[in-house]
Every structure is written in C-alpha cells, then in structure tokens.
Amino acid sequence: MITFLCDSSFEGLLTAVYFAHREDPPRRVVSGASFQTSIGETLVPVETDYELYGKMESYISSRCGVDCLMAMYRAYLSGLPGIEDAVFRFFRVALVKKEETPYMHLHPDVAPVLEAQRTVSRESHKMLGFIRFRRIAENLLYAAYSPTANVTPLVAPHFADRMNSYSWIIHDVTRDIFAVYNGKECVIGHSVPGRLPPVADIDADYEDLWRAYFDHVAIAERRNLRLQMSLMPKKYWKYLTEKQTV
C-alpha cells in the first residue's frame, strides 16, 4: 500500500492528490498533521508544488465545476481525521461525475466530503456572529477566537468588506493562525507583522454596556438555558464578551 504524505496546506493536499491519482491502486493520501501508518504501508512524502497546485485548481474547477473545488477546500478546512483521503476519493468520483458530484449525497466516496463541507460552512457562518473585536488602538481591532474547524480564511473576507476603514487582526488561538487586514488587503499566516499592543479594549465601557444589554434583553418568564446552549455551544463562550465574568 502506498500512502502519499503531504503537509497541512491545501496546496500540499492537491499536490499529493495529483500523485496519488497517477499511481496504480492501491493508494492513500494523508497529511503530516495526523496519520498512523500500518504494516505493509509505504510512505511517500510529497513536496508541495505550487505550480502543480495552480494547474490542479483550474483543472478541477473547469472540468468538475467550481462547486467541487469549493467542497474539497471547505472539507479540507474541517481538519477531521482522514479528511485528506476523503478529499482524494471525492476527486476520483468528480473526474467521472463532474458537476453532478455535489448532489450525490449517498455515494460513499462523496458523502463524507459533503458532510464535512456542511459542518465547516455552518461553523464559519456562526463565527461571523460570534467573533468579538476589541478596539486595542484608535484604528486597530483585535479578535481572538477558537473555532473547531480552520474557518479563518472563510470569515476574513466578510470582515474585510465590513470593517474596511479599520485595520484588524483575527487570531485563531488554537492553530495560531492570524488574518491580518491593513485597510487594503488581508493576509493569512502564522504571525503578525510588528508588535501587538496589549489586547485590552481602549474603551472597555462598551463591553460592560454590552453585558448589561445582554442580561436585560432576555425575558425571565421564557428562560430556556438548554436552547441557548444548543444554539451557542459552551465551547465558544471563552471568547464571547457577554459570557465572560468580570
């Protein structure tokens, strides 16, 4: 059994998918982030080839449709164990079924990617609401959060459009990934240029006002903490201003 081992980037994944596809079966794709080798398995490390990635990207979107490419990308962002190989198997189906692939909800090689894509899309939509900025300097906003999937590349464009006259940083604390916007363009990476001021709000009164508002807008007679918890799971509370006790 040959297993292609890629780095944790999407570029790396598509490079490995290319090589795995060229081989005669059986083959498998895993990423360096999480894999277990089994007996009789040959690991082939794949070096990320950006030019090849570019070709793969345009090949997939022109031949199988951009929906297939987006499904693969979003599913990849889930970071679920085994997702790299699922993306590879999805790709194999997509080569044959083309635009129809994203509708094959019951196909065993398609369903896992569609499912992962849905989870990621759902979480990234939730994060558009749950991200909390602090105004840490007159013109600089900072948000720390900890999403389950790697949704930073999906949420950043929304804020680049919305907060375009400010500079801001969105920090995925778990993965140590930063989206940095300077008022013109947004860069996603593992570091921030320059030194960050302390991450406290320069006008923290608004955080207190928000907490007060949050408490007062609830109707005591309708109290339903279970419902609240299912809509706003506890794992997100750490970074929600209204759920922080001061």
Next chain:
Amino acid sequence: MQKLSILADAAKYDVSCASSGVNRGGVRGSLGNSVQGGICHSFTSDGRCISLLKVLYTNYCTYDCAYCINRKSNDVPRASFTPEELCELTYNFYLRNFIEGLFLSSAVIKSPDYTTELMYRTVFLLRSKYKFNGYIHVKAIPGTDPALLERLGAIVDRMSVNIELPSEASLKLLAPDKKKDDIVAPMKLIKNKIIEYKDTARHLRGAPKFVPGGQSTQMIIGASGDTDLRILSLTEAMYRKYDLKRVYFSAYVPVNTHPLLPSVLTAPPMLREHRLYQADFLLRFYEFRADEILNEANPNFSRHIDPKCQWALLHLDQFPIEVNRAPYNKLLRIPGIGQISAKRIIQARRHGSLSLDDLAKLGAVVKRARFFVTCSGRYDPALKFDEQSIFTGLLQASDVPDAQLSFFNASSPVLALREAAI
C-alpha cells in the same frame, strides 16, 4: 448604563430581531455591510437570537395600552436616549461585532410625529455623520405623517408596523388609543412606496431604495380570545395584501393586572407561539393555505403534534406518497421532510432508488416521515396505515415532552385533536 438597561428592558417583548433580507456590500470609508440571510450574534438565556441592538428611543408614553409594560399609567423607571447617544452605542457595538445593526422602536412621546422625527434624526445622523452602513430596522408609529414616514423609509433597511392584536375588537378593548385604520395606513404606504421606488430604480440606476429589506409586523398571542384559525388567516391575508416579509408572533407575557387580560400568574403560551411559527412556515415556504391547516371545525392547533402532522392526519387520502417519484411540491407535504431534504431527495434519487435509511441520511426526520411514505412501492411493514395507529406513533415521536405522558388516554385522533386544542 442605567438608560440602556431601562430601554432594552422596555423593548424586549418585541420579537422581530432578524437582520435579513438585504445583501449590501461594504462601502469604502463606511462601516458595515449586510448579509441576505442575516447573522445571529448571540443567544439570550431564553434562547432567542440577538442580531440587532433592540431598544426603545424612549419609554415615556402618552398612550395606555392594557398589555404593555410602558403604558402611561404604569409606575416604571423611564428614560430617553439622545440621537448622539444612540449613534455612539450602535457604532461602537457594531465595531466590536456585537450586533448586525439597530432595531429602533419607541413609545409615543408627545405625538406620533414628534416621536418619529426623533427617530429620523437618530437614523439620519447614524447614516451621515457616522457613515454607518449596517442594518437598520425601525418601527413605524401609527398615526405618523406619511411624508415623514417616507423620508425615514428611504434611509432604513426594514420598517414594521405592529398590528398588535389579531382582531379589531380586541384592539378596541385593549389598545383604546390605537385604531385599525392608523395601523393599516402606514402598511399600505410602505407597500406602495416600495413598488414606486423599485419602478424608478428600473429607469434610473443608483436611485435610492425604499426599505430594501421589506416590511414585517408582529402580533401578541394569548392576550385576547382570538382562535389560531383567526390568527393564521390574518397572517395569510397580511402576506398577500401588504407583501410582508415576515409576521412575528409574541406569546403574551402578563405584565399588567387588567380584568380583560390573563392574570400575571399565567405562563406565556409558548407552545401556541411555536405552533403558529410552524404553521407560518407552511404558509411561506410549503405552499399551504391557512384554511387547509385549520377550519371552523378545527380552529386550533394540537398540543401534541405539529401543524403539518395535524394536516396530514386529516388528509390521509393523499398518502402514502412514493418518495422515489413524487414531485417536489408533493414531497414538501410529507411530515418530517423539509425544503432541504426534499431537494436532496430529488438530487439523490437520480442515482438510485431510496430506502427509509437513505431518507434519514438525506436529512429527513424519519420518525415522522415513515408513516406517510412508500419507498419503491413498499410501506414500512412494521407500521399500520390507519388514523389511530399513525396518531399513536406520532405522539411517541412528538416534539412536546408531555405529549408522551398523555397519549395513553387519547383515543380517537380527531377527538383528541379537539380536546388537545389550546
């Protein structure tokens, strides 16, 4: 802080919080954009979505509506914002991503015109000086000068007029200062202006839009003796006549002692509100008519089963439906199958015929759907297709916990439906 607490408290019974219906990209140098489907920013301890900063401009009121906490004869703390204060608050909340925008309503201070003028000044300031490009929903105060309302409508995303109570009779009893005509007039105005502005925009690119997010309304449930049929028919008429985007229902929370109102010890009719929302969904997205769901013989929803199941039980002659062949609009009629699962069913069956297990994988709620479908001509052999068996089965799958306790003594479904009526 005190002020915000008072004016948030005073606005909390208003339910329409959504920030939906407008897709507007950001503008260089302005703060904000708007997303078609709306965004929830938080959820209160009662499980409702917080999307907009929902406050009253003031809770000083010259009116005396019986059901309202802010009525002039109540002794409650009062406060008013200034336009600047509200702008600062909205802008700074938005900047921190606490909210999608502002939902501004108000008690009636001095006169409807005076009140609306203050609201207009606030919104104008927010749009011009603060360059705020986020979502704004305002409540239109009945009795306001149409010209003033038109100016307001041109700078907000959504406008709504509360119809408050489901019939003119209950309005007369409980809100003596409000007249049906005063409520209907601004609704008509909004509808007509939307059409008029759209028409202009067709010929003139970049012409201003009038409440691009459309209008909505809300009514209070359980403060008056109106039946569910009455409420649902009114809802349907509202969608048709005024082209409303949404009708909201608000389970009455007894805040005042009044001979004509439920006592302050009465729990808000949450289940009834829930059923109305379920039925409202059937009207808006499932092509149901109000008189199909309820009628004079059955004027109220069942406590035990949802409106779609209630309808299906009374129309068993239309079932079972073959999931591998039925068109989209027929699939939508099956309890346990929604818009998303119906679409997926149609997509997936192109690649092979579907079983009950497959339906579950496609997102259908099989514990309800199984009573009403055949898969490749086969009805679930574990089930019996008759009214009594299906009713009992549905109760076991009910979304209301106490329905399971009481189903043992519910015999005939139709009788049970009547008994169970709220």
